[in-house]
Amino acid sequence: SQKIEQNSEALNIQEGKTATLTCNYTNYSPAYLQWYRQDPGRGPVFLLLIRENEKEKRKERLKVTFDTTLKQSLFHITASQPADSATYLCALDGDSSNTGKLIFGQGTTLQVKP
Amino acid sequence: KAGVTQTPRYLIKTRGQQVTLSCSPISGHRSVSWYQQTPGQGLQFLFEYFSETQRNKGNFPGRFSGRQFSNSRSEMNVSTLELGDSALYLCASSPGLLNSPLHFGNGTRLTVT
Numbered sequence: 001s002q003k004i005e006q007n008s009e010a011l012n013i014q015e016g017k018t019a020t021l022t023c024n025y026t027n028y029s030p031a032y033l034q035w036y037r038q039d040p041g042r043g044p045v046f047l048l049l050i051r052e053n054e055k056e057k058r059k060e061r062l063k064v065t066f067d068t069t070l071k072q073s074l075f076h077i078t079a080s081q082p083a084d085s086a087t088y089l090c091a092l093d094g095d096s097s098n099t100g101k102l103i104f105g106q107g108t109t110l111q112v113k114p
Numbered sequence: 115k116a117g118v119t120q121t122p123r124y125l126i127k128t129r130g131q132q133v134t135l136s137c138s139p140i141s142g143h144r145s146v147s148w149y150q151q152t153p154g155q156g157l158q159f160l161f162e163y164f165s166e167t168q169r170n171k172g173n174f175p176g177r178f179s180g181r182q183f184s185n186s187r188s189e190m191n192v193s194t195l196e197l198g199d200s201a202l203y204l205c206a207s208s209p210g211l212l213n214s215p216l217h218f219g220n221g222t223r224l225t226v227t
Contacts (some may be wrong), residue, residue: 032213042155043118043204043218051213065137091156094170100147100162100208102216107156 002028004105006090012111013080021075021108023090028103030092033066033073038087038107047088048075080112115140118219120205126225132193135222139186139207145169146188147216148180151202160203163188164210195226 005024013019025032026042038043050057050066050073057064063076077084087107094101119138126135139146148160159172163182180190186207192199202223208215 034215036218041220043220044216046215046217049213049215074165091157094159100145100164100206100210101159101172101217102157103159104149104157 002026002030002092002094002103004090004092004103006088006105007108008106010109010111012113014113015081018082019077019080019084019110019112021063021088021090021110023075023105025071025073027094028092029068032093033064034091034102035062035064035073035075036089036091036104040088044072044089047109080110082112082114084111085110118205118207118217120203120219120222122222122224123220124225125205127195128227129197131195132191133195133203133224134189135203137162137190137207137219138204140217143207143209143217144186145208145210145214146186146187147181147206147208148190149204149206150171150174151204151221152200157204160190177188184200190222194210195212197226200224200226 023036034046034049038044065074087109089107091102091104094103145164147160147162151157162170166182177193182188204221206218208214
């Protein structure tokens, strides 16, 4: 079955630095991969989607890469701020025939220190 | 545009009881998905409804069921509650098109004692 792995340990970085989060997957060839942000006590919030035929996607300070050979996605936050502190989840499509089923990783908690 | 609304926000039930959770999707969204989130298992897909029909189902026992109404609002029901059902239950809506991102509510925190 599909499996997604994200850095299980929290990532602590200094304000202004670039945060890089990793998402690896096995036993699947997803049509797309999504990244979400989740704050404590809240539902996940969609950030970016990248398709299998796209190498890179950007949105403001966020950048996502997708390497289907390595079966890996990298999520970068440049010029990080304390407000970026949250848990970041990657998710791949669980069934290419519909949109509602996503397979989520366990998430990586990012802590940005001022 | 109002976001996804889930009620109630918190719920405490006893083993053996049943519970019904409610979800109002974003206006115009026809797809509603339900997820269970626990510290050990993370986010796990329960089921998805699209235009009142269950379109996909995760690997959960039959005690977990749901439905969707003609106005796209959805409910999920858990019968014969077990301690292990304690979790954050999240509802997400989308237009139902391929590659559409999910819009999540803030969940219902269910505690089973």
